[in-house]
Amino acid sequence: MKVRKRGWPPVLIQVGGTECLQSDAERMAESLRRGGGYCDLQVWPGQVHVFHWWAPLLPEANSAIRHIGDFVRTVREQTAAA
Incomplete structure (x- = not known):
C-alpha cells in the first residue's frame, strides 16, 4: 500500500460473503482502483x-x-513518513 499525496486516500472495504451489498462493495473497489487509488477489498466468506x-x-x-x-x-x- 502506498499513501498518495493527491487523490483518493487508501481504502479498506470489508464485506460479508453472504450479504446483499457484496456486489456494491466490489464495484466501489474497482472504481477506486480505476481512479488510481489503493483499495483493499476483503470478502469474508459466510459472513453477513x-x-x-x-x-x-x-x-x-x-x-x-x-x-x-x-x-x-x-x-x-x-x-x-511522507
Missing part, C-alpha cells in the same frame, strides 16, 4: 452484513477488526 457487531463472540469479527487496526496503523505510519 455488519458481522463485526458480533465481536468478541465471533472469531471472524475479531479477525476483521484486527485487520482494520493493522490497516489504520499502516496508513498512519506511511502518512507520517
Whole structure:
C-alpha cells in the first residue's frame, strides 16, 4: 500500500460473503482502483452484513477488526513518513 499525496486516500472495504451489498462493495473497489487509488477489498466468506457487531463472540469479527487496526496503523505510519 502506498499513501498518495493527491487523490483518493487508501481504502479498506470489508464485506460479508453472504450479504446483499457484496456486489456494491466490489464495484466501489474497482472504481477506486480505476481512479488510481489503493483499495483493499476483503470478502469474508459466510459472513453477513455488519458481522463485526458480533465481536468478541465471533472469531471472524475479531479477525476483521484486527485487520482494520493493522490497516489504520499502516496508513498512519506511511502518512507520517511522507
